[in-house]
Amino acid sequence: MPELTYREAVCKALADELRSDPDVIFFGEDVGEAGGVFKVTPGLYEEFGPNRVRDTPISEQAILGSALGAAITGLRPVAELMFADFIPVAMDQIVNQIAKYRYMSGGRLRTPLTVRAAQGGGVGFGTQHSQCAESWLASFPGIKVVSPADPAEAYGLLRGAIRDDNPVFVLEHKLLYSMKGEVAADAGPITLGKARIVRPGKHVTVVALQLMLQRAVEAANLLATEGIDVEVIDLRCVSPLDRATVLTSLEKTGRIVVVEESPSGAGWGGDIASLAADEGVYFLDAPVKRVNMGMTLTPYSPPLEDAAVPTTARITDAIRSVMHGYRRS
Amino acid sequence: MTAAQLPLAARQKALRSMLEIRIAEDRIQEMFMANLVRGTAHLCIGQEACSTGMAAALRPGDTVTCTYRGHGHALALGMGLRDLMSEMLGKAAGCCKGKGGSMHMTDASIGLLGANAIVGAQIPIAVGAALTAQVKGLPYIALTLFGEGATNIGAFHESLNMAAVMKLPVLFCCENNVYGEYSVWSKTTPLQDIAERAHSYNMPGIIVDGQDAEAVHDAVAAAAARARAGEGPTLIEFKTYRYKGHSRNDTAPYRPAGELDRWLARDPIQILKARMIADGQLDEAEFEELQHAAQVAVADAVDFAMAAPFPSLDELTRDILVD
CATH class of the missing domain: 3.40.50.920 (Rossmann fold)
Structure with a gap:
């Protein structure tokens, strides 16, 4: 079986979903031409072009609000927030909008969107760049929260998140980005919600x-x-x-x-x-x-x-x- | 700007729409005072031309996000009175099955992607709808309505900036109704006009008489044509006024004497009515008939909503996640 790093597995999952579904788009700060500040997404901008892989301003509320607007109008956006510590900057869009939008519409709107962010300590980033976000997000009915533990999980769970018709936060761990592991050549999406x-x-x-x-x-x-x-x-x-x-x-x-x-x-x-x-x-x-x-x-x-x-x-x-x-x- | 004349049918539709909104809002206020409507309600009486003119300029496929003062937007876009009144009363027949309420009128089938109870939060959502149009190469625009108070919120600035750099087909429409909650906007905002904020984002900033449905239509139609042509977003400021307070309990004691009267003299319904009478398109009897028809339609919707059942209790846990 091919061995990939965790970051390569994330990138492969994004590429495979972008390839298989034209409604999938990917955007965030420096995710395109620069390939991501953690070098997770190199090559996506070159393969899928500036229409589907976009660099955004440093505007977390606009990133998540526009992901929601895109989702309810027929796309399956994947938005990256870089560090999970930036999640609180966009908390209104998460708590009051993304998590509630389907419910408040009486189930008449669908919100298939994925938010990626890198979390966790052990890398020497200090207090505002080392937090884990699961417990912040677990309070809100209406979103799913996923934390992959190795390359195969990073690959399958991210694909599962993108295919899920609900809003999903995929929290990647900075200390695991260089971890190597086997990812089967025929690996597919993992359905969310099963330990x-x-x-x-x-x-x-x-x-x-x-x-x-x-x-x-x-x-x-x-x-x-x-x-x-x-x-x-x-x-x-x-x-x-x-x-x-x-x-x-x-x-x-x-x-x-x-x-x-x-x-x-x-x-x-x-x-x-x-x-x-x-x-x-x-x-x-x-x-x-x-x-x-x-x-x-x-x-x-x-x-x-x-x-x-x-x-x-x-x-x-x-x-x-x-x-x-x-x-x- | 001088408004171009709308065709007769469009004028008639606009007049009917404004009458329907005003009568519906009056009736909602009555139901509120009778404790039939819970929580809060924000009325747009005085601002009807913004809703009606905006809706008249949109095409099928275009989308709108708006504010908790959104009953007028919903009705102008084509929401049925029964859907709206049922939602006001929390009934299963409401546009959101009763789960939204006064502040969350939503109906994607008429392009209304949601009224929002958080000031300014609807603005980036419209940016996302415009992103969909651009990514898919569809000729649709997104339009978002907000008050002048929302232009002091971060989400407003992030949205204008991002829409401008991506040249997204989105119209940012500010209903400047003079008061942000209980504060006159000159106390909270260091500008003569909200439209000035457009310069920071290198987009056109247009000022429109928000009491003139035809002027609103023209401004929105022109900005929409620009957006559809790939030339990017526009900020439009409608100068308007809310005759009522911010929400249900607010009697607006902060208004200076005479201010309301000056705005009542420029009532949006009266402006269009007078113009149509002057052009020989309407007489008083026909106006009375239109008004009566709107009253009958609103009364029917209220009766329908009062008689409609509440949602079953299993709706509490339904629609949180897609299964």
Whole structure:
């Protein structure tokens, strides 16, 4: 199977959708002639031309508002916001327009649009360029939120997002852009809303996504040497939430750890914890554990940033903590 | 600018449209006072020529986004009175199945892509509709209506800038009705005319008598022709006035004495009526008939809406996402 980097997989997904559907267009700041500030989209402008691949001014509200206007009039726009930290600049268009437009029209308008943005810490960009956006967006019914964890996922989920008839935010992780992985030559779109079990196990369920998913798998491999068998779930989408996959796994293992690369307040991990404490409560053999950034920010200084974002070691410790001292009676 | 004369049929249609809007708005106000309409309602009484003149200049396939003061826009574009009144009352027969309400009249089948309750948010959405026309090479324009207050919002400036650099077929139509909520616009905006803002974006800025439906039509038609020819966007300022307050509870105590009377002397319905009478196209009896017909149509729509059922409760969770 061909091996691609995460950024190449994103670009291939865009190119394949632009090729297969003339209604797909792609625009954002420096995405065209410059190929994107993260060098994710080189060649698209040259192949598809300035009508379908457009550079825009630095105007987040106009970018997202025009994506919505294009979607309700028959295109399938893909808009890029560069850093996910710029999402709040356009929050009205997201919260009040994109998420609500179909509902407010009584279902008479369709809003098939995709927004891409690069998120996450670990790259030394400082506090305003390192945040993850899932929990900001998970509050709004009417949008889907996707966080691919590796090149194959980046390829399939982005294609799935573009083909979805709903507004979808695809959050890519900056630290994963150079990650290599196999993407099948005949890979297709992945339907959104279904989590995947990345590593089956029987002692404890770990729910994570994206960079934290990679670290959770590392933690699981370490703990295997200690006899702890970890089941790792890639949630993929915080909205809609695949509750069934989480509950089925929890029923099997009786223990659950949720790992988020974001502050604890109103984080999506709280939704998983609440699911476990409600529908999953009779499966639980140990308290539900959340691993996240607490109520801290992502600073510039390398040791401070490393301390903010959950590490493999912190995830490993959290898994051990739910294993020790609690046993199914 | 001096308005060119519209053909007789178009004048008759414009007069009927303005009467229908005014009578509908009066009736909505009454229903509000009777607690039949919930929340809030923003009336466009006094501004009817903007709606009617704008709609008369558009073609099938053109699209519009507008403001929460949008009942007139919707009716002028061809929304049925029953659709509108049912929506006002939150009924399943409304244009948005009752989920939108007073501030969100929407009907893509007449080109109305949505009235918006966030000041200025509708402007970039129209830019996107124009983008579709340009990408697909279709001869359509998008038109967006907003108040003068919205020109102090970032989305306005981002939209004009982006539309200008992409030469998009979009018309930015400002209904300058003098007041942004309760503030006279001279207190919030350091300009003689909103149209001046066009210069920053290298597009034409046109000032139009917003009380004259024919002048509005001419300005919109000329800008639309320019946009269809690939020459890009235009900012058009309609000088107009709202006779009522900002919304339901506002009696507009901030108006200086005599101001309303001066505008009433330039009433859009009376202007077109007088012109048609002077041209021998209308007499008082015929005007009374038109007025009566509009009253009957509005009364029928209200009766229909009052009798119509509310949406079933499963509508609460329907239409959030496409399955």
